[in-house]
Amino acid sequence: MRLSYLASGPLVWLVTIAVTTLLLVASAKALWLVVPFLLAIILYYLMFPVVRRLVLAGVSRETAAALVAAGVALLAVGIMIPLLPWLAAQAITGEATFNRYLEGGRVLVDRTLATLESQFAFLRRMNFHAEMGKMATEFGETTVQRKLGEALLAAATWLPTVLLAPFFAFFLLRDGGVFAKLLASGVPNAFFERTIYMFDRVDSTARSYFQGLLKLTVVDTVCLGIGLLVVGVPNALVLALIAAVFQWIPVVGSVVGCVLVVLVAATEFPTNPWIVYATVGVFAFARLLDNFFFIPLTVGRSIRMHPMPTVLMVFIGGAVAGVPGLVLALPLAGVVSAVVGTVGGIIQDPRLRARHAFAKSLQRQRISADFQL
Amino acid sequence: MLGFLQRRRAEHPRIAQIRQLVLFATLRPKELRIIDGLLYERRYLKGEIVFDQGEEGQALYVIVSGRVLICRPGDPVAEVLAEIPAGSLFGELALLWGAPRVAQVRAAEDCVLAALSRADFESLIDTHAAIASKIAMQLARDLGQKLGARYLAMESRPL
Numbered sequence: 197m198r199l200s201y202l203a204s205g206p207l208v209w210l211v212t213i214a215v216t217t218l219l220l221v222a223s224a225k226a227l228w229l230v231v232p233f234l235l236a237i238i239l240y241y242l243m244f245p246v247v248r249r250l251v252l253a254g255v256s257r258e259t260a261a262a263l264v265a266a267g268v269a270l271l272a273v274g275i276m277i278p279l280l281p282w283l284a285a286q287a288i289t290g291e292a293t294f295n296r297y298l299e300g301g302r303v304l305v306d307r308t309l310a311t312l313e314s315q316f317a318f319l320r321r322m323n324f325h326a327e328m329g330k331m332a333t334e335f336g337e338t339t340v341q342r343k344l345g346e347a348l349l350a351a352a353t354w355l356p357t358v359l360l361a362p363f364f365a366f367f368l369l370r371d372g373g374v375f376a377k378l379l380a381s382g383v384p385n386a387f388f389e390r391t392i393y394m395f396d397r398v399d400s401t402a403r404s405y406f407q408g409l410l411k412l413t414v415v416d417t418v419c420l421g422i423g424l425l426v427v428g429v430p431n432a433l434v435l436a437l438i439a440a441v442f443q444w445i446p447v448v449g450s451v452v453g454c455v456l457v458v459l460v461a462a463t464e465f466p467t468n469p470w471i472v473y474a475t476v477g478v479f480a481f482a483r484l485l486d487n488f489f490f491i492p493l494t495v496g497r498s499i500r501m502h503p504m505p506t507v508l509m510v511f512i513g514g515a516v517a518g519v520p521g522l523v524l525a526l527p528l529a530g531v532v533s534a535v536v537g538t539v540g541g542i543i544q545d546p547r548l549r550a551r552h553a554f555a556k557s558l559q560r561q562r563i564s565a566d567f568q569l
Numbered sequence: 570m571l572g573f574l575q576r577r578r579a580e581h582p583r584i585a586q587i588r589q590l591v592l593f594a595t596l597r598p599k600e601l602r603i604i605d606g607l608l609y610e611r612r613y614l615k616g617e618i619v620f621d622q623g624e625e626g627q628a629l630y631v632i633v634s635g636r637v638l639i640c641r642p643g644d645p646v647a648e649v650l651a652e653i654p655a656g657s658l659f660g661e662l663a664l665l666w667g668a669p670r671v672a673q674v675r676a677a678e679d680c681v682l683a684a685l686s687r688a689d690f691e692s693l694i695d696t697h698a699a700i701a702s703k704i705a706m707q708l709a710r711d712l713g714q715k716l717g718a719r720y721l722a723m724e725s726r727p728l
Contacts, residue, residue, distance in 0.1 A: 252696055254599075257606070373606055380609055388611060388684070389620065389627040396688035551618050558614045 208540050209505050212533045217512050219528055224517035227302035228357045231520060236364030240372075241406040243268060247369055261369035269362060294344070300463025301455075304472055305332045364446070386552035387542055404498035408562040409444060412486070412494040416440035419485060423478035427471060429461050439479075445522045446510045454479040499530040573629045581605075590631045590683065591709050592658050607693070608683040613637075613676040619660075624670045626663020628684040632656060634679020640673045652677060661708050664690050 223230040243264045250260035309325040319325070376395050383391045386507035428454025429435065439453030458475055465471040499506055506526065542548055584601045587593050593604055610633070613619060619630065622642055632655045638645040639659070650672060653659055662668040664687050694701040 247695055256602075377609060385611055385613060385617060385619070388609070389624075392609070392684075392686045392688070393627045396686070547621065551621075555614065555617050558616055562614060 199388065204537065204540075208533070208536055209502070211540070212501075212529060212536045213505055213509060213512070215536060216509055216525070216529045216532045217516060219532065220513050220517045220521050220524060223524060224521060227517075227520055228353075230524070232357050232360040233364055234520070234524060235358060235361035236368060237402065238362060238406055238410070239268070239365035240368045241403055242410060243369060244403075248514055257373075258370050263344070265362060265366040265369065292560060297459045297463050300466060301459045302332060303466055304458070304462035304469065305329070307328055307469060356438075384552050385555055390538055390542055390548070397534040398531050401498055401500065401534055405495055405527045405530060408495035409500050412443065412490055413437075413440045415490050415494070416443055416482065416486065420478065420482050423482060424457065424475065427461075427474045428477055429457065429471070429475060430464055431460075435460060445519055447514070447525065448522060450479075450483060463497050495526075499526055499533075501529060501533050505529070546564070579599065586633065587683070589656060590633065590658075591656055591711065592629075592631050592685075592704060595707060597702045597715040600697070600703070603679045603697060603700060604685075604710060607689045608685055611684055613680050615676055615678050617676050619674040619676065619682065620670050622670055622673045626660055626670050626687075628686045629658060629660045629664040629690070630674075630682045630684050631658045631667050636677040637674050637678045637680060640675060642673050647673060647675075655680075656658075658708075658711060661712065663687060665708065706726070 200505045246264045246267075247257070247260045248264060251257055255263070302484040306325075306329055309328050314327040380388065380391055380395070381534075417433065417437045417440040420439055421433040424432035424436055435457050435508070439450075439457055442449040442453035442456070445452070455478065458472055461472045461475045506529065509525045510522060511527075513521035513523075515521070517524065584598065584605060587605055587608070593601060593727070594682050606682065609628075611630075613635075619637060620626065632653060634655050636655065637653050637659065638649050639651040640649050642654060659674055660670070662671065664685070667687065690704070692699065693704070
């Protein structure tokens with residue numbers, strides 16, 4: 197019965213895609229604001245269950261939000277303090293470490309190509325090993341290093357604004373309900389119930405998406421971690437966590453995560469390529485589990501959109517706003533779809549519009565009651 | 570538990586106003602403050618429609634001031650079934666089982682309504698079960714009274 201509230205159909209799809217694309221283009225121009233806000237939303241949904249537990253225990257929402265935000269800040273400081281010496285050491289030896297792993301990857305590619313060439317005569321005739329090896333070296337020495345430099349520079353630029361994320365998250369936790377009431381107060385009476393339904397839908401879409409994403413990260417970390425431990429890759433759980441966080445970026449993330457772990461495995465076991473192949477196998481198996489079990493159980497149902505516009509939105513997001521666009525495309529499309537559906541429902545309901553017009557005429561009569569003598 | 574963290578405040582006039590409403594009459598001051606955070610205040614002009622018969626309901630309304638008419642839409646004029654005074658509630662069926670509105674409601678005079686959304690009531694059941702059960706009890710009493718009144722009216726009707 198609830199569905200009758202929402203407009204649906206190809207026009208709603210088109211408007212949803214158009215509005216989401218426009219928002220993604222705008223977000224690409226204001227990444228300094230979008231990135232901390234996105235992190236704030238993730239933090240908000242991470243902290244929200246704890247705040248709810250405290251409210252349930254009798255603490256006011258304001259105090260609960262302050263307590264949880266302070267707790268998370270202390271936890272972050274507590275984690276960072278022991279890590280600082282290690283991070284400082286990494287900053288000094290960062291380039292050397294990076295080059296070491298890159299070299300490990302190059303050696304792996306080199307050996308794989310040599311093995312392939314020894315197995316297949318047509319590859320030998322093409323001089324496959326030498327040609328591909330040259331391309332891989334060029335790619336590693338120019339493209340990767342340039343892109344990494346740009347990414348590090350961008351990260352350094354965003355770092356101060358990223359610090360805004362905990363503040364945004366705190367105010368969302370404390371005053372989220374107030375914002376909703378403020379917005380609803382500006383809505384005409386005729387559309388009031390539709391608006392509160394829309395708020396509920398937007399909140400449930402965003403909540404189920406981001407909480408699903410966090411659950412998926414935990415499940416992926418555990419599965420990948422166990423797989424990498426069995427294979428014998430060092431720091432398996434840390435690598436699994438990094439790869440699972442990369443999964444937040446649709447399409448590209450899983451490839452980047454896999455390459456990262458493969459580079460580590462190739463560097464740590466330069467003489468045993470089978471460990472590297474087993475690592476790739478673990479990744480492929482984890483992806484299968486993700487696609488068939490974990491994603492449908494976590495983020496799968498949150499967007500409530502047809503798979504076709506959903507996939508289209510991911511590619512549009514990547515094209516217009518890069519990596520942040522890929523991350524934002526799905527939750528943004530889900531939220532925009534709820535808003536467009538509600539507004540479409542109002543536009544398609546002549547009775548609601550007539551009621552609004554009637555309320556306005558009553559208001560006009562009231563205002564102009566003393567105009568006539 | 571953790572009661573020492575709760576703030577002590579003087580009762581706000583708005584909280585005192587909410588306490589007068591039948592739905593929230595049994596709530597304690599702390600619980601009233603939580604409810605105050607969930608209520609949407611809406612103002613209607615005399616004659617304005619609050620909701621239509623058959624519409625999908627998303628909220629329950631309590632009349633803070635003024636009166637509303639329960640009507641059955643008719644051509645050319647609507648038939649008035651009942652008049653509800655300040656302090657009373659209407660639209661509760663939408664909150665309880667999401668039923669379509671059984672009648673039209675319009676403002677009999679300028680009125681202020683407090684709306685409690687179904688989503689907020691459902692989250693209240695999870696987060697503040699005590700408050701939700703007190704509201705549910707008041708809702709049951711109100712429905713019982715309405716059913717009793719209807720039964721008496723049917724009995725007194727000549728065969």
